[in-house]
Amino acid sequence: MKKINIFLLGYGQVGKNFFRLVQEKQDFCRRKYEHHICVSTVLNSRGGLYTASEKKGEGMFTGSALGSKLEEHPDYVSGMDFENVLEYPDLDILVDCTPSDIRTGKPSLDYTHRALNRGMHVVTASKGPLVVDFAGIRTNAEKNSVCLGMSGATAAALPTLDVALRSLAGAEILGIEGILNGTSNYVLTRMSEGMTYAQALNEAQRKGMAEPNPEQDVEGWDTAAKILIITNAVMGTSYTLEDMRVEGITNISSSLWKEAKKTGHKLKLIGRFSPQRKTQNLETRLSPIHPSHSLYGVDGAAKGITFFTDTMNTVTVTGGKSDPRGAAAALLKDVLNIYRG
Amino acid sequence: MKKINIFLLGYGQVGKNFFRLVQEKQDFCRRKYEHHICVSTVLNSRGGLYTASEKKGEGMFTGSALGSKLEEHPDYVSGMDFENVLEYPDLDILVDCTPSDIRTGKPSLDYTHRALNRGMHVVTASKGPLVVDFAGIRTNAEKNSVCLGMSGATAAALPTLDVALRSLAGAEILGIEGILNGTSNYVLTRMSEGMTYAQALNEAQRKGMAEPNPEQDVEGWDTAAKILIITNAVMGTSYTLEDMRVEGITNISSSLWKEAKKTGHKLKLIGRFSPQRKTQNLETRLSPIHPSHSLYGVDGAAKGITFFTDTMNTVTVTGGKSDPRGAAAALLKDVLNIYRG
Numbered sequence: 001m002k003k004i005n006i007f008l009l010g011y012g013q014v015g016k017n018f019f020r021l022v023q024e025k026q027d028f029c030r031r032k033y034e035h036h037i038c039v040s041t042v043l044n045s046r047g048g049l050y051t052a053s054e055k056k057g058e059g060m061f062t063g064s065a066l067g068s069k070l071e072e073h074p075d076y077v078s079g080m081d082f083e084n085v086l087e088y089p090d091l092d093i094l095v096d097c098t099p100s101d102i103r104t105g106k107p108s109l110d111y112t113h114r115a116l117n118r119g120m121h122v123v124t125a126s127k128g129p130l131v132v133d134f135a136g137i138r139t140n141a142e143k144n145s146v147c148l149g150m151s152g153a154t155a156a157a158l159p160t161l162d163v164a165l166r167s168l169a170g171a172e173i174l175g176i177e178g179i180l181n182g183t184s185n186y187v188l189t190r191m192s193e194g195m196t197y198a199q200a201l202n203e204a205q206r207k208g209m210a211e212p213n214p215e216q217d218v219e220g221w222d223t224a225a226k227i228l229i230i231t232n233a234v235m236g237t238s239y240t241l242e243d244m245r246v247e248g249i250t251n252i253s254s255s256l257w258k259e260a261k262k263t264g265h266k267l268k269l270i271g272r273f274s275p276q277r278k279t280q281n282l283e284t285r286l287s288p289i290h291p292s293h294s295l296y297g298v299d300g301a302a303k304g305i306t307f308f309t310d311t312m313n314t315v316t317v318t319g320g321k322s323d324p325r326g327a328a329a330a331l332l333k334d335v336l337n338i339y340r341g
Numbered sequence: 342m343k344k345i346n347i348f349l350l351g352y353g354q355v356g357k358n359f360f361r362l363v364q365e366k367q368d369f370c371r372r373k374y375e376h377h378i379c380v381s382t383v384l385n386s387r388g389g390l391y392t393a394s395e396k397k398g399e400g401m402f403t404g405s406a407l408g409s410k411l412e413e414h415p416d417y418v419s420g421m422d423f424e425n426v427l428e429y430p431d432l433d434i435l436v437d438c439t440p441s442d443i444r445t446g447k448p449s450l451d452y453t454h455r456a457l458n459r460g461m462h463v464v465t466a467s468k469g470p471l472v473v474d475f476a477g478i479r480t481n482a483e484k485n486s487v488c489l490g491m492s493g494a495t496a497a498a499l500p501t502l503d504v505a506l507r508s509l510a511g512a513e514i515l516g517i518e519g520i521l522n523g524t525s526n527y528v529l530t531r532m533s534e535g536m537t538y539a540q541a542l543n544e545a546q547r548k549g550m551a552e553p554n555p556e557q558d559v560e561g562w563d564t565a566a567k568i569l570i571i572t573n574a575v576m577g578t579s580y581t582l583e584d585m586r587v588e589g590i591t592n593i594s595s596s597l598w599k600e601a602k603k604t605g606h607k608l609k610l611i612g613r614f615s616p617q618r619k620t621q622n623l624e625t626r627l628s629p630i631h632p633s634h635s636l637y638g639v640d641g642a643a644k645g646i647t648f649f650t651d652t653m654n655t656v657t658v659t660g661g662k663s664d665p666r667g668a669a670a671a672l673l674k675d676v677l678n679i680y681r682g
Contacts, residue, residue, distance in 0.1 A: 021652065025511060033510075157653040159508030166507055167500030169374075169681070170366060170673040294660065297638045306660075311362065311670035312498040313662040319635065319647075321654040329652035332511040340510070 010097035017328035100128025125152030135238035149334025158320030171309035182301035219248035227271030351438035358669035441469025466493030490675025499661030523642035524558035560589035568612030
């Protein structure tokens with residue numbers, strides 16, 4: 001039985017779901033993977049909790065003891081920060097659930113490098129650092145001989161990286177296309193059914209699918225971040241946002257809708273890597289897709305990705321839970337896979 | 342650079358394609374995976390070739406030197422058999438490309454166990470042994486601390502096992518449904534377009550998609566073998582064909598077609614694992630599926646699989662090359678993944 005000590009950074013929706021999921025899956029993970037997974041440190045922006053295994057039995061906060069507010073836990077230490085946590089012994093993995101800026105990578109970029117330098121594996125749902133400094137993080141992880149789990153930042157419960165790196169091992173990836181943002185896909189689906197952009201977005205917000213400020217989703221930045229990370233991870237490239245053409249769904253002309261409808265196409269926001277193109281081979285673009293397209297059936301808040309290969313033809317993955325619990329499940333997957341042969 | 346010595350058993354369509362693919366991918370595998378993959382032994386039913394690395398440079402037959410007929414190679418040893426090969430040193434992996442009987446496992450079952458006992462990893466496209474004695478092979482591989490690569494026997498270039506075991510790690514699989522046989526799916530697709538069964542099968546045979554004796558495909562046995570192996574590998578079960586209800590596509594009543602058409606369904610041959618059912622929870626069954634079904638768009642010779650999970654919802658994979666080269670690519674994938682962290 002291998003004990004895995006996790007430092008959970010961030011206790012918002014994804015962090016809370018990750019914590020709960022680890023509690024729920026304790027027995028399953030022991031039985032199936034022979035891993036005892038412990039969240040032994042939790043940190044938010046104002047302080048945190050640290051339970052050493054020596055001090056408190058299994059070193060695991062119990063679900064009942066850790067509610068939705070970290071601050072209400074009796075052992076919460078106000079003012080405890082990242083610097084303090086790095087000094088604690090026995091931390092194997094940083095699970096980063098903090099939101100980060102995809103233009104600066106802050107605040108996670110710094111945390112990521114410091115955890116890697118401390119010899120911790122990093123499993124992250126935070127796109128910023130990977131968008132801003134993919135090459136630096138990859139190099140740093142290699143230098144420190146630790147792993148980087150990026151599923152949480154690359155469409156979460158929809159398998160993307162695992163499939164490209166493992167299921168397609170030995171094949172050359174000739175291109176990638178993905179519908180990678182559930183919110184914008186939902187809005188496009190509803191618009192194709194006759195709603196205006198404002199109506200569709202409003203409905204998505206009412207259903208809790210879209211943020212009050214939906215800019216990242218509808219202007220294509222979330223899709224851009226995901227296809228960028230996926231491409232860099234799969235192709236060994238070092239693209240940044242500056243290399244990309246990024247389009248959203250906020251300004252679709254009615255003639256584009258009419259044309260798509262007339263020719264039997266659907267309009268989809270596609271994150272695309274086309275290595276054969278000399279310029280702008282990485283983009284997020286509103287694209288009319290034909291019924292024969294592998295992602296044609298990906299409607300509503302669903303996501304999907306297609307890999308074009310030399311020896312295996314095209315392989316498409318669709319589905320995966322699109323919410324904080326799905327993101328938490330993707331983080332747990334990465335944690336488990338780090339310790340598997 | 343890790344050198345991997347392969348013993349290739351069987352030199353039919355899949356075996357030849359595997360040999361050629363390894364030749365083609367030499368540089369790619371060295372560059373990307375730091376593996377030097379050598380086919381150092383090839384055996385067919387009448388004899389074989391063995392090139393020790395000491396004797397012939399890199400221990401690799403060159404593509405030009407090994408044509409479509411093994412017997413024509415100058416070093417071909419008539420009468421060389423499996424027993425002889427097991428005595429050769431430095432063989433890391435048995436790649437089994439022999440056809441086998443899914444009712445007896447012969448002849449591969451015996452080869453599989455002997456290779457495992459000799460400490461070789463086994464990567465196989467041969468379903469028979471896995472259908473007949475999954476539990477025994479799994480136990481034997483564990484006992485000998487070697488790996489078992491089964492992608493070639495579980496829909497080949499369509500990723501099935503990797504996705505379930507790695508991309509869905511930490512999730513519980515609540516059910517599996519797959520369109521796993523290209524031939525029967527092609528026939529059903531053409532029948533839905535108005536052809537008779539005989540016309541559709543005839544066309545599939547003319548196009549080289551269906552065997553002259555298509556029994557395994559159209560009577561559901563190929564689908565049954567695949568869903569059986571996938572289920573046993575993913576769920577840790579030990580089902581055999583006796584536990585299954587197996588249906589094919591040879592006797593579809595015209596009323597079933599009419600009913601499906603009227604209600605907007607497609608008829609598909611689905612391999613299905615439904616753990617919640619008390620009896621017959623593993624089956625191959627002709628099923629009407631609705632446009633909302635994740636496999637609805639899988640037409641013609643295409644294949645697809647859906648996993649139902651607790652924490653990640655449903656995840657569906659479609660595509661993958663359905664021919665001997667696709668099978669060869671799946672075998673190469675398994676070889677590469679055995680040596681990855």
